[in-house]
Amino acid sequence: MLPVDLHAHSNISDGMLPPREVVARAHARGCKLFALTDHDDVRGLADAADEANKLGMQFLPGVEVSVSWRKHTLHIIGLGFDPAHPILLEGLASVRHGRDERAVRMDAALASVGVSGVLEGARKFADNPEMIGRAHFARHLIERGLAKDMKGVFKRYLARGKPGYVSHQWASLPDAVGWIRAAGGVAVIAHPGRYEFGRQTMGELIDEFKAAGGEGIEVVSGSHNPVDFERYAQLAEKHGLLASAGSDYHATGEGAREPGILPDMPVGPMPIWQRWISDSVWDTA
Ligand code: AMP
Numbered sequence: 286m287l288p289v290d291l292h293a294h295s296n297i298s299d300g301m302l303p304p305r306e307v308v309a310r311a312h313a314r315g316c317k318l319f320a321l322t323d324h325d326d327v328r329g330l331a332d333a334a335d336e337a338n339k340l341g342m343q344f345l346p347g348v349e350v351s352v353s354w355r356k357h358t359l360h361i362i363g364l365g366f367d368p369a370h371p372i373l374l375e376g377l378a379s380v381r382h383g384r385d386e387r388a389v390r391m392d393a394a395l396a397s398v399g400v401s402g403v404l405e406g407a408r409k410f411a412d413n414p415e416m417i418g419r420a421h422f423a424r425h426l427i428e429r430g431l432a433k434d435m436k437g438v439f440k441r442y443l444a445r446g447k448p449g450y451v452s453h454q455w456a457s458l459p460d461a462v463g464w465i466r467a468a469g470g471v472a473v474i475a476h477p478g479r480y481e482f483g484r485q486t487m488g489e490l491i492d493e494f495k496a497a498g499g500e501g502i503e504v505v506s507g508s509h510n511p512v513d514f515e516r517y518a519q520l521a522e523k524h525g526l527l528a529s530a531g532s533d534y535h536a537t538g539e540g541a542r543e544p545g546i547l548p549d550m551p552v553g554p555m556p557i558w559q560r561w562i563s564d565s566v567w568d569t570a
């Protein structure tokens with residue numbers, strides 16, 4: 286197993302634990318290098334960094350930016366940036382800005398199929414009111430007994446094409462990569478296996494991502510199976526992208542993912558953590 290986790294969420298976005306508790310959980314599971322990557326917000330990073338420092342665990346500032354690319358929604362991870370950089374902060378504020386209006390449209394869409402009062406319930410799950418999202422709607426719908434788990438509620442109500450899904454314009458790909466780079470960070474394509482792109486579309490995405498200054502791709506991910514690990518390791522190597530690894534932890538009990546350690550990276554591509562640490566870190570305390 287790999288004592289690295291470069292993708293996880295706290296209650297600053299749609300995770301359930303406060304930043305310090307996510308960090309502590311990762312550390313308790315054996316993590317040596319951790320990044321908190323909340324959706325579109327960096328306000329958990331100060332607490333997370335402080336907790337990691339107290340525990341003696343290496344920490345990288347992270348974020349997961351929501352992006353609209355062609356007709357798709359993608360996620361771009363930023364790692365190792367200056368969390369106070371104004372270009373990044375302004376960009377993320379602009380992405381968050383549309384979330385409340387989208388939530389109102391989701392509420393209306395669900396009401397039109399007979400599921401009413403959902404926004405009020407979803408807000409109770411959104412500890413950061415600027416960051417209300419589908420996971421908060423999902424938890425409320427499960428609480429109401431309308432689905433039994435996260436997988437079921439997305440399949441029935443919240444995935445694209447389902448009654449509660451509304452389209453939304455997120456950041457552009459060059460903007461998201463540009464903000465991360467401006468703040469001194471590395472941009473990474475999150476969970477490529479989730480997009481279900483064919484070879485050609487994935488190649489075009491990688492070309493545009495690299496042209497914008499993107500450098501990495503998730504290979505080992507909580508959203509990937511072992512076949513995906515191999516597939517994206519080969520793709521990373523072919524395109525000269527740094528290979529990242531992240532659990533995409535949100536909450537204990539929601540799916541199998543836990544933070545802190547991951548299956549080994551396949552041999553081939555350059556692991557992204559070599560940017561910040563040497564291999565010898567694994568042997569020291
Ligand atoms: P949003 O940014 O508000 O559209 O919400 C996206 C989030 O919803 C993702 O980061 C996941 O936390 C969650 N999500 C999306 N699709 C699924 C799914 N099929 N099963 C479980 N969670 C999902």
Ligand code: MN
Binds near residue numbers: 294299300324420535
């Ligand atoms: Mn999420």
Ligand code: MN
Binds near residue numbers: 349360475476
């Ligand atoms: Mn994601």
Ligand code: MN
Binds near residue numbers: 294
């Ligand atoms: Mn994520």
